[in-house]
Amino acid sequence: MVPETNVQERRATGAPDGPATTEEPVAADVAGRRRYGPHHRLGLWLALGWLAVVVLAAVLANLLPLAEARDSSKTFDAPILASPDLFSGHPLGTDRQGLDILGGIVFGFRVSLIVGLGSVAIGIIIGGTVGLLAGYFRRSVDTAVGVFTDATLAFPPLILLIALAAALRPSTWTITLELGVVTIPVYVRLARAHTLTIAQREFVLAARAQGARSLRILLREVAPLVVRPLLAYGFTMVAVMIVAEASLSFLGLSIPPPFPTLGNMISSGQQDFRTYPHLVFGPAIALFLTILALNQVGEEAQRRMSHRESKL
Amino acid sequence: MSTSAEAEPAPLLRVDNLHTRFATEQGPLRAVDGVSFDLGVGETFGIVGESGSGKSALVRTIMNLLPASARVPEGRVLFDGRDVRALSPLEAKHFWGTEMAMVFQDPSTSLNPVKKIGAQVTESMRYHLGLSKAQATARALDLLAETGISEPRRRLDQYPHELSGGMRQRVMIAIALACEPRLLVADEPTTALDVTVQKQILELLARLQREHGMAMILISHDFGVVSGMADRIAVMYAGQFVESAPAAETFQDIKHPYTEALLSSIPRFDHPSHTRLLAIGGRPPNMVTPPAGCRFAPRCGYADDSCTGAPPPLASTDSDTAPRAASRTHQFRCIHPVTSSPRVARRATDHTHDEVTV
Numbered sequence: 268m269v270p271e272t273n274v275q276e277r278r279a280t281g282a283p284d285g286p287a288t289t290e291e292p293v294a295a296d297v298a299g300r301r302r303y304g305p306h307h308r309l310g311l312w313l314a315l316g317w318l319a320v321v322v323l324a325a326v327l328a329n330l331l332p333l334a335e336a337r338d339s340s341k342t343f344d345a346p347i348l349a350s351p352d353l354f355s356g357h358p359l360g361t362d363r364q365g366l367d368i369l370g371g372i373v374f375g376f377r378v379s380l381i382v383g384l385g386s387v388a389i390g391i392i393i394g395g396t397v398g399l400l401a402g403y404f405r406r407s408v409d410t411a412v413g414v415f416t417d418a419t420l421a422f423p424p425l426i427l428l429i430a431l432a433a434a435l436r437p438s439t440w441t442i443t444l445e446l447g448v449v450t451i452p453v454y455v456r457l458a459r460a461h462t463l464t465i466a467q468r469e470f471v472l473a474a475r476a477q478g479a480r481s482l483r484i485l486l487r488e489v490a491p492l493v494v495r496p497l498l499a500y501g502f503t504m505v506a507v508m509i510v511a512e513a514s515l516s517f518l519g520l521s522i523p524p525p526f527p528t529l530g531n532m533i534s535s536g537q538q539d540f541r542t543y544p545h546l547v548f549g550p551a552i553a554l555f556l557t558i559l560a561l562n563q564v565g566e567e568a569q570r571r572m573s574h575r576e577s578k579l
Numbered sequence: 580m581s582t583s584a585e586a587e588p589a590p591l592l593r594v595d596n597l598h599t600r601f602a603t604e605q606g607p608l609r610a611v612d613g614v615s616f617d618l619g620v621g622e623t624f625g626i627v628g629e630s631g632s633g634k635s636a637l638v639r640t641i642m643n644l645l646p647a648s649a650r651v652p653e654g655r656v657l658f659d660g661r662d663v664r665a666l667s668p669l670e671a672k673h674f675w676g677t678e679m680a681m682v683f684q685d686p687s688t689s690l691n692p693v694k695k696i697g698a699q700v701t702e703s704m705r706y707h708l709g710l711s712k713a714q715a716t717a718r719a720l721d722l723l724a725e726t727g728i729s730e731p732r733r734r735l736d737q738y739p740h741e742l743s744g745g746m747r748q749r750v751m752i753a754i755a756l757a758c759e760p761r762l763l764v765a766d767e768p769t770t771a772l773d774v775t776v777q778k779q780i781l782e783l784l785a786r787l788q789r790e791h792g793m794a795m796i797l798i799s800h801d802f803g804v805v806s807g808m809a810d811r812i813a814v815m816y817a818g819q820f821v822e823s824a825p826a827a828e829t830f831q832d833i834k835h836p837y838t839e840a841l842l843s844s845i846p847r848f849d850h851p852s853h854t855r856l857l858a859i860g861g862r863p864p865n866m867v868t869p870p871a872g873c874r875f876a877p878r879c880g881y882a883d884d885s886c887t888g889a890p891p892p893l894a895s896t897d898s899d900t901a902p903r904a905a906s907r908t909h910q911f912r913c914i915h916p917v918t919s920s921p922r923v924a925r926r927a928t929d930h931t932h933d934e935v936t937v
Contacts, residue, residue, distance in 0.1 A: 405647070469688040476642055476683075477703045477754065478676030487702070491693045 311567055314560035321557055325377040334361075336370025339525050351545050359549045362536065364525065368549045371527030375550060378528045379557065382443045382512040383505040389447025390454045391494075391501050397451070398458025399493055403466050403485055412459070416452035424449045432520040442521045446508050457500060461493045499565075499572040506561035513554055529554045589660060590617035591794050592641075592762055597654035599633075599640045599818075605867045607650070610636035612818035612869070614654075616811075618762070623788065623795045625809030625826070627802055627841070631863050633818040634798045638764050641796070642681055658762070677707045680755035682784075684767040686747035690739040696723075696750055697735030704757045722753040727783060745776035749783065756787060763788065764796045769804060781808060802842065806830065814838045817864050817874040824909035834896065834911035837875045873913065881915050 324331065334356050335341045345365035349357050359368035401412035428445055435441040465471070466489055474488050515521040516530025524531045529550045536546025599611035610633045618624045628634050639645050641656050643663060656663045658678060666674055683689040690699060700722065701715035710718065716735065723731035726749040739747055748768065755763055765784060769777035785808055788795050799805050805812055806826060813823035814837060822835035833839045843857040861878040864870050870877060872887040879886065894916070896909040 469683050469685060470691045472644055473681070473683055473689045473751070473754075474691075475644055476675060476681040478673065478707060479703075483706075487694075488691055491691075495693075 310563055314563035317556055317560040318564065321376050321560075322380065324373045325380050328373045328377055331373065333370035333373060334367035335365075336367040336374055336527055337525060339364040339366060348539070348543050348546075350543075351549070360543075360545045362532075362546055363539065366525065366527070368532070368545065371532050372529065372550055372553045374527050375529040375532060375553070376557070378439050378522060379509045379512060379554075381439050382446060383509040383561075385440075385443035386446035386450065386508045387501045387504050389444065390450045390504070391497050393447075394451040394454025395458045395493065395497050398455040398460075399462050399485060399490060401455065402459040402462025403481070403489060409459070412455060416455045419449075419452045428515060429520060432515070437520065437522050439522060442512060442515065446511055450504065450508070453504075454497060454501075458493050458497060461496055462489055465489050465492050495572055499569040502568045503562065503565035506558045506565065509554070509561070510558060591620045591622075591659060592618040592796075593655075593657040594641065595655045595657065597637070597640060597656065598652050599636050599645065600650045600652060601636075601646075602648045602650070603867060607867065609818050609866045609869060610649075611640055612866075614815075614818075614820055616813060616820070616823065618794050618796065620761070621788070621792050621794055622811070623797055623809045625805030625812040626796065626798045626815055627800065627805050627812060628815030629800055629841075629863065632815045633866075634800075634815055635766055636818075637815070638681070638766050638796060638798060642679060642764055643675065644681075673707050676703050676760070677758040678760055679762045679764065680758070680760035681764040681766065682748070682751050682755050682768045685771040686744055686751050687739070687771065689751055690747055692739055694738075695735065696737050696739065696742070700735070700750065700754050700757060703754065707758045718757070719753070722756060723750070725787070726750070726753045726756075727779075728753070744772050745779065748772060748776075748780055752780075752783065752787065756791065759791065760793060762794045762796070764798075766798045767800070768797075770799070770801075777804070784808070802845065814841065817869060818866055819874065819912060820910070821875065821913070822909075822911040824911075828909050832896070832909065834894075834909065834916040835875075835913045836879045836881050836915075836917055839917050840878075840880075881917075883915070885914060 334345065345367075346357070346361055347363055347365045349355070349361040351358065351360040351368075357367050357369070359372070361367055362371075397412055401409045427449060431441075431445045431448075435445070471484055471488050474484050479487070512521055513528070513530035513533070516528045517534040519531075519534070521530060522528050524535055532550040533547050533554075536543070536550070540547050594614060594616050597611055597614045598609070600607040601610050602608075612633070614633075614637055616624065626634050626637070636645075636649075640649075640651060641663075645651070651664065661670075663674070663679075690696075697716065697719060700719040701710075701712070704710045704715040704718060705712065708715075719735065720731045723734055728734055728746055728749050734742070734746075734750070739750075742750065748771075752768075763784075768784065769780050772780060781804060784795070784797075787793070795808075797805055797808055806829075809826050811823065812826050812829045813820045814829075814835065815821070816837050822829070822833070822838045824832070824834075829838065830842070833842070837859075840857070840859045844859060846854075846856055859878055864874055864877065870887065872889060873879070873882070873891050876882040876886040891912050891914045893910050893912055894914075896911075
């Protein structure tokens with residue numbers, strides 16, 4: 268928005284810059300307009316709209332007039348492998364067991380959102396706290412945390428997840444916990460790095476001079492500034508976590524069918540893909556749109572966060 | 580400390596042979612190396628020195644704000660008779676911020692950017708004085724008004740980036756005064772501000788000090804800032820006070836060559852254009868391995884062989900016939916004191932509140 272007005276002003280006033288300096292700023296402005304121009308806005312609103320639909324559908328799934336999508340014992344009289352027909356009772360068709368695809372997608376959204384938001388929340392809360400402590404107290408705390416995060420990052424996450432899936436009975440909550448735990452080290456590093464720079468800022472010293480002690484400084488001076496980049500990063504991680512859950516589900520390491528998730532719907536639909544492509548395309552397009560929308564919004568959030576950070 | 584003949588009231592702050600060492604890869608760095616001074620109730624003590632002379636390390640030692648890499652192997656800081664470095668946790672809880680408070684150099688970094696001004700001003704009052712939110716806010720309004728901030732009520736809901744540099748420094752001063760400290764430490768409070776604002780802030784500090792009866796330690800690299808404010812001035816070089824005297828005497832009767840060199844390096848309006856400044860050649864010594872003798876000897880125009888032998892003792896201008904109280908003495912660390920320098924003395928006397936940098 269700001270670069271746009273700059274361009275207009277510059278063109279309107281025709282401010283005579285020196286010949287050496289005119290080209291570069293204008294080029295930068297045009298690039299800025301391309302990036303943040305009206306099309307970008309439209310994309311952002313479409314993304315927000317789609318996310319609103321996803322969230323509402325997931326929250327209200329039980330109240331929506333959807334055909335049975337979870338319990339195959341109730342679908343004996345439903346048509347199996349019905350083709351998508353927007354005006355029938357099964358707008359996106361049914362699968363081999365007569366379960367409704369649209370209903371599956373809606374319940375799949377619920378799993379995706381719980382896993383995506385939950386695992387990021389676990390990562391930010393635990394990883395952020397540990398990183399804050401390591402960055403603020405340094406010394407032995409930092410060393411211990413460093414060894415732990417390096418070891419966790421060095422361990423192949425897929426193997427860790429397979430082991431966890433074998434040990435814990437897969438459910439929405441265990442998969443959330445697993446993905447949260449696997450990503451904790453990333454948040455630890457991020458929080459630690461930000462804490463290191465913030466703890467050296469003079470206002471921390473000023474707080475100490477005012478008689479504040481470590482806990483108070485951590486909570487009231489340092490944490491509010493560390494939370495911002497963590498949230499910005501966490502927002503983009505929601506999309507990554509949803510894809511990760513879908514991938515695990517596809518591999519059979521997450522919630523098993525018949526309870527529908529986007530991943531296991533794609534997985535069980537692939538054997539009939541040639542003849543009944545809607546089994547895969549329905550959940551795959553839903554997943555694709557959700558991730559695209561999350562990335563759009565996440566990028567915008569990160570841009571605003573970093574923009575405000577640089578102003579402070 | 581020289582023995583005082585007159586009966587003197589106990590000082591508010593007594594710094595006694597203070598040493599501060601920073602651990603570096605080359606070895607311990609002697610940032611503060613044997614500093615002693617007394618500060619009475621309501622007095623102002625000015626400390627002048629170039630960058631790296633140990634001014635900030637000294638006040639951070641006094642304020643107990645040293646980083647973890649620092650050690651204080653020797654010396655004591657007595658505030659009202661209490662050793663501040665040996666306070667019990669219970670005593671320390673409400674000591675810092677209420678008895679001693681500090682104003683920092685750069686107001687753009689010493690306020691938390693994501694907290695509103697109101698929260699930052701009221702926080703210490705609520706914590707130390709146990710005021711309710713309404714009481715603390717009322718007092719914050721008074722303090723902001725007292726520090727000359729326009730529209731104090733609006734400022735409470737603003738963030739630091741919405742305020743100008745001078746206004747932020749006024750907020751810092753309001754925060755420092757919130758709990759009525761008896762000693763205010765101002766570490767280069769005007770260095771980051773522009774010249775007209777500098778003068779306003781110095782006048783504000785002087786007025787508040789008078790009204791609240793506070794003692795003040797004023798640090799600067801600028802003689803102009805200190806000369807108009809301080810009762811007593813110490814010149815710091817390489818971790819030590821090389822000269823300390825009542826303010827007027829510092830300029831009239833310079834004893835240490837470093838003080839003389841500092842004063843000669845101040846640009847003056849009455850100099851003809853393009854006058855070459857008398858800069859001090861060389862650099863301050865590496866304080867991991869300070870010179871054996873006088874620390875200024877390698878850069879000193881008067882130095883001879885005797886200067887590089889043993890460190891010069893702290894001498895005094897006192898004659899035996901007229902001993903003066905400790906706070907009135909003129910002390911210096913030089914075996915070849917400057918006898919008299921009318922040229923510099925003349926400059927210094929009318930050099931008050933000139934915002935020029937040494």
